Amino acid sequence: MNTAENNVQRDAAPAIEVRELVKRYADKLALDYLNMNVRTGEIYGLLGPNGSGKTTAINCILGLLTYDSGQIRAFGGKMGPTAYDLKRRIGVVPQDVAVFNELTVQENIEYFCSLYVADKMRRARLVDEAIEFVGLEDYRRFRPRKLSGGLPRRLNIACGIVHQPEPIFFDEPTVAVDPQSRNSILEGIKRLNERGATVVYTSHYMEEVEQICDRIQIIDHGRQIAIGTADELKRMIEAGERITVEAPALSANEALCQRAVSMLGDLEAVHEVTFENDELVVVCSQGEHNLIDVLQVLRSLDIPMGHVSSRAPTLNDVFLALTGTDLRD
Template sequence: MVSMNDTTHADSRTRTAPRPAQRVAHPSPAIAVDELVKHYGDKLALDYLNMEVRRGGIYGLLGPNGSGKTTAINCILGLLTYDSGEIRIFGEPMGPTSYDLKRRIGVVPQDIAVFNELTVEENVSYFCSLYVADRARRKSLVDEAIAFVGLDDYRRFRPRKLSGGLLRRLNIACGVVHKPELIFFDEPTVAVDPQSRNSILEGIEKLNAEGSTIVYTSHYMEEVEQICDRIQIIDHGRQIALGTADELKRMIDVGERISIEAPSLAADEAMRERTLAALRALDAVHDAAYEDDVLTVSCVQGAHNLIDVLQELRRLDVPAGHVSSRTPTLNDVFLALTGTDLRD
C-alpha cells in the first residue's frame, strides 16, 4: 500500500506517480513437489501429493507403513520415475540425470549402507570421493565428518567391530561428509541406545544450525516433536495434515487425557457404568473408559477439565487414587487422523 507521503505535488496541475512497492526476494523452497502421482501397476502409491520444504528447516515426513513416504523420497531423489507431477530442488527440475542437484543432497538411509571390508575412515573417504575429487579437500572433510559423529577413536575399526549406535554414527558420517545443503534422514535412530540417540539428534540439530535443510522420518514421535519445525503426515499417498506439532494437535478433538486409579469400580459393574455415563455427560468430556483399575477420560481443550472430573467422582463417592493428566501426543494425532498407530 502506498501512503500519502509517497505522493508529492509539483504544483496544482501536476502530480508524480506513486513509487512502486519494493519486492522482497524470497529464495525458492529446498523441495517443491506438485501434484505427484505414482502407480505400481494397479496400486496407487502417490495420489497427487504436494510437499514444500522451506530452506533451513527440519521437516518431519510421517506416515504409517505403506503410506507412500519411501516412494515419495525416492521420486524426490530421482531414483524412481513417476506418472505425473513436478519435483523441483532449490528451484530447479529434479530428474534421474540431475547430477549437479544430487551433489547438493545427502542421504542417511534406515539400513546401514557401508562396506564391511573397509575401515571407518576408508568408508567415509569412499563416500566423500563420490562428490569431491580433490584429495586434500577430501581428507579435510573426512576428518571433520569423523570428528562430528565422535568416531575418532574408531578410525581403524571395521564395521563388524562397532556397536549398533556406532554403526549408525558411521552411516551418518558417510551421508553428510560432503557437506550437503539438503539431507534426508530415514529413521536414523532405529534400535540404538538412548545415549546414541541423543548424540544423533544433537548432530542433526547442529547440521541444521550450520545451514543444512533436513527431511526427517521416524517412528519415534518424541524425536519428531523435539527437532522438527514443520510436520507433514501422509497416508495412502496423499497429505492428510501439515503444520507444527502444536497445530497438528489442535486438529483433533482430544485436548487432554486424564488417568485416575479407581480400583473400587472393578467389582461393582453397576457403579462402574453409572460413573462412565456421568463422566461422558460432562460438557468437556469426549469419551471415558475403564480398564485395569484405571479410568481414562478424554477431554476437549479446557482449563478446568481435571477439576470437573474429580468433582464428579467426589459427587458419585468414587475414591480416586493416583491422578495424571497429559496433553495429546503426535501418536494421538495419528490415531485420530488415520486410525493407525504410527508404529504399525
C-alpha cells in the same frame, strides 16, 4: 548460525518443492497428487504408516524413480534422474547401514566423499570434520563389523553428510540403537540444522519427530492428510486431554461405576469414558478446567480416588487418529 540468520534462511526459496506428484505401480496408485514444500533451513518431518508412500516419494525426489506426472524441484531447479548438479548437493542417510565392510571407518568416509569432491586437500579436511562430528576419532582404523552399539549408525551418518550436502534426507536413522546413541544422533541432526542444513526426517518414533522437527507432514495412501507444527497437528484432533483416575472402589460397585461413567460422559468436553483394571480414563477436548470438572463429579459421588494424572495429546495420538489403528504390512 544465529536466530536472525536462520529466520532469513527459512524464508528463502524452498529447498525441495513437490507439486501434484503421481506415481503408479501397475494398478496401484502409490502417490496420489502429493504436494510437499520443504523450506530452506528447516527440519521437516515426513510421517506415514507402512505403505503410505514415504519411500516412493523420497525415491522420486532423489531421482531414483520415474513418476507418471507432477513436478519436483530442488533449489529452484528441475529434479530428475540426470540432474547430476542437483543430486550432488543432496545427502542421504538410509535406514539400513550402507557401508563397505572391507574398508575402515576412515576409508569408507573418504570413498563416499570422493564421489562428490575431487580436490584431495578439501576432501581430507571434510573427512576429518565428518569423523569429528560423529565422534569416531578413536575408530578411524576399525572396520565396520568391529563397531558395536550405535557406532555403525554414526558411520552411516558420516558417509551421508561428509560432502556437506543441503538438504539431507534421514530415513529412520535411530532404528535399533540404544538411548545414548539415539540422543547423540538427534543432537547431531540439530547441530547440522543449526549450521544451516535443511533436513528431511522420517521415523516411526513419534517423540523424536516431535522433539526435533519444525514442521511435520503426515501422508497416507500416497496423499497428504495433515501438515503443521506438532502443536498445530494436536489441535486437529478432538481428544485434547487424557485424564486417568485410580478408583478401585468402582470394581466392587457396578451401579456406582455405571453412574460415574454416565455423569462423566455428560460433561460438555468429554468424548469418551472407560473403566478397566480399577482405572477411570476420561478423554476430553482441550480445556482449562477438565481435570477440575472430572474430580468434582467423582467427589459428588463420594468415590475414593488414588493416583490422578492428566496427559496432553501426543504426536502419536494425532498419528493414530488420522491414520487409524489397523496394522499395516
